[in-house]
Amino acid sequence: MTIRGSVDSLTADGAAGWAFGIGFAPGRFLVLQALLDGRVIGETTADQPRHDLAAAGLGDGRCGFTMAFYDAPVDQQLLPFISIRPRGGDVELPRTSLTGVGEYFGTIHARFPAAGRQRCVFGGLWTDRTDAARLLAGRVEVGATPPGVRGALQRIIGSGHAVLRDVVLPVDAEQDVLSRPDASLSGVVDPASGAAGRRFLAGVPELLFQPASLSLLKAMMDDTPVVHRVVLSHGEETGTPFMQPSAAERLPSPAESVLVVACLPTGTGSSLQVEIIAGSHEFPEFTADGRSRWLPSPPAGQTPPAIEIARRCDASIRMIEIGPQDLLILGPGTVYRLRPAGDQTSALQAWCIPSRISPSRVLEQPDAQTFVVRHPSGALLAV
Incomplete structure (x- = not known):
């Protein structure tokens, strides 16, 4: 089975994106889970209609999803560590949103602006x-x-x-x-x-x-x-x-x-x-x-x-x-x-x-x- 998809948005309240299973029978959709430290913090079905995905040849386009986290809002510092995966699988959907290492440090620096720190993660003078x-x-x-x-x-x-x-x-x-x-x-x-x-x-x-x-x-x-x-x-x-x-x-x-x-x-x-x-x-x-x-x-x-x-x-x-x-x-x-x-x-x-x-x-x-x-x-x- 081949799965395509991405996480287009990841915020403290939830995630949104799309996931398409190539070879799935019509009417069958992927169930996605959000995991943090091995704990499921959200679940949804990727069955929302997306005209752009249908135009791209991904079936009838019903493979979009919007997921709300159970314990929203999640701490902003934890967003880089949240993974979106098909239920029961180890595959993680890639992200197109800017929620990587740069945003992780940016969030910390914004939260504690007076804390002295190096400008580079490699240390420095x-x-x-x-x-x-x-x-x-x-x-x-x-x-x-x-x-x-x-x-x-x-x-x-x-x-x-x-x-x-x-x-x-x-x-x-x-x-x-x-x-x-x-x-x-x-x-x-x-x-x-x-x-x-x-x-x-x-x-x-x-x-x-x-x-x-x-x-x-x-x-x-x-x-x-x-x-x-x-x-x-x-x-x-x-x-x-x-x-x-x-x-x-x-x-x-x-x-x-x-x-x-x-x-x-x-x-x-x-x-x-x-x-x-x-x-x-x-x-x-x-x-x-x-x-x-x-x-x-x-x-x-x-x-x-x-x-x-x-x-x-x-x-x-x-x-x-x-x-x-x-x-x-x-x-x-x-x-x-x-x-x-x-x-x-x-x-x-x-x-x-x-x-x-x-x-x-x-x-x-x-x-x-x-x-x-x-x-x-x-x-x-x-x-």
């Missing part, structure tokens, strides 16, 4: 908690966070990013390998690509781990920062699609990734423009089909979850411009893109994680060589 502003005040009060980084942390918490102006100390151009990046270095900088890549990577910690940026990263992570991924682009190639720092690559803890963006001038008057989707660090986590925006992007041709959610939220775009002496710090949940730059500008993107975790590729390829540069502060580059 304390700066991404809904009560991060209150946490910051307490951390400064007890001495867990230096007062000097309070302003930058407030910007990270409030807008998902912070621009550190004039923090990059000038270096003699003749000694600064970052001011003359090899043209062959483009995309993810791989130390295995040759001496040019290793020379460039060796200079990255000195640029990124300035006193102001290092203090901020340590305060966000409660740990020593480690650069695990470096991407270099030049001129027009600096333009990128919208993306989210946590989705750059697979991590055991995807919500603990911070992006640092720097402008590398190869001439005078260079600057880099970055567009940020305002409020994206506070977006919901899941799309309608249950995909998390905090995970690596989907295959080509499929809209990234972060962009799908941004469209749903009618988000706006904010432009930021940084110069050679500035650093842009982006939280793991902030959606951004780089704009194409002039011929005399290169863009450096460096992903940092706490030293307590390692990228998944390191665990999957234990024999791969890791290029390590240790900064005098103890911070690392390990790619």
Whole structure:
């Protein structure tokens, strides 16, 4: 026997949908039950006329149902765990309504709006908690966070990013390998690509781990920062699609990734423009089909979850411009893109994680060589 059907609506009071038994004799209908933790909380017969189902070739269309729950209303938090099945069977009708994991968490968050929580089911940095502003005040009060980084942390918490102006100390151009990046270095900088890549990577910690940026990263992570991924682009190639720092690559803890963006001038008057989707660090986590925006992007041709959610939220775009002496710090949940730059500008993107975790590729390829540069502060580059 073949059964087709779906649950089109599931509320605290009952369920509605359709169920059709292929090969059933005329006048014979399916009896459906709603189960919660093995207990029957509702029962009905799928015999209601549905003209749309008749037009689709499902018999005479008398296979719709509306079911009222015995103990209505059911707690909204329990809706994801209710199953609709034919009586005496183990087959569960699929749902077309949005009553999955996203709605489960949404219901809890709406019911307890003041409860502090992470914005991602995978956990994350304390700066991404809904009560991060209150946490910051307490951390400064007890001495867990230096007062000097309070302003930058407030910007990270409030807008998902912070621009550190004039923090990059000038270096003699003749000694600064970052001011003359090899043209062959483009995309993810791989130390295995040759001496040019290793020379460039060796200079990255000195640029990124300035006193102001290092203090901020340590305060966000409660740990020593480690650069695990470096991407270099030049001129027009600096333009990128919208993306989210946590989705750059697979991590055991995807919500603990911070992006640092720097402008590398190869001439005078260079600057880099970055567009940020305002409020994206506070977006919901899941799309309608249950995909998390905090995970690596989907295959080509499929809209990234972060962009799908941004469209749903009618988000706006904010432009930021940084110069050679500035650093842009982006939280793991902030959606951004780089704009194409002039011929005399290169863009450096460096992903940092706490030293307590390692990228998944390191665990999957234990024999791969890791290029390590240790900064005098103890911070690392390990790619």
